[in-house]
Amino acid sequence: MTGVSEGESWAPLAEYRLERSGLEVKLDKGFDEGTYCVYIEFDQLAGRQGFTAARRAAGEYGAALKGQLGRAAGYTLGRLEDASRTNTRQRQRDLESTFLSFAVATADGRFHDAKMQEDFRVAFLRSGQAWDQVEARAQAQRRRSREEEFRHQLARLLAGTAYADVDGATKERLLAEVPALAFARRDLGL
DSSP states (O other), X not given: OOOOOTTOOOOOSEEEXXXXXXXXEXXXXXXXXXXXXXXXXXXXXXXXXXXXXXXHHHHXXXXXXXXXXXXXXXXXXXXXXXTTBOOOSSOSBOTTOOEEEEEEEETTSSOOHHHHHHHHHHHHHHHHHHHXXXXXXXXXXXXXXXXXXXXXXXXXXXXXXXXXXXXXXXXXXXXXXXXXXXTOOOOOOO
């Protein structure tokens, strides 16, 4: 980031939020001429899911964003750095440093803010779409797993002595209909 003297305000070149996940992505100028810095902040997500899960999600999203930004010509991308990593034996993570970052250097070593902002916006949109698809698949898998576990528990319950008097056809019908009712899909009405 560029230095800000006392009394000046600081604003990043671009700032976007992934609403569902709680990740915040920022683009700013770096310390060196022609170098930008991308930050993936996961503070809000860490409050909901815990530090480790949030850091992992931020890392996965950061890799996707780097991949998309790498498609734009004229940049060299640095490695994804974890600000929470410490060098002490007692503690491996600083739980208050809830962001990852990577540098983006221009080929000519000069700042091109308008081009960088546009390339960053496009990369953000593309990685957001890919991220939404990954999240949707993961959510569908979790849903299928929960529904299957529910079905197995219901089958064990119906096989027990409490339901010994229930005929096989009724048990089969219960196994087919109850999980569907318990895991009914909600229509968002969009």
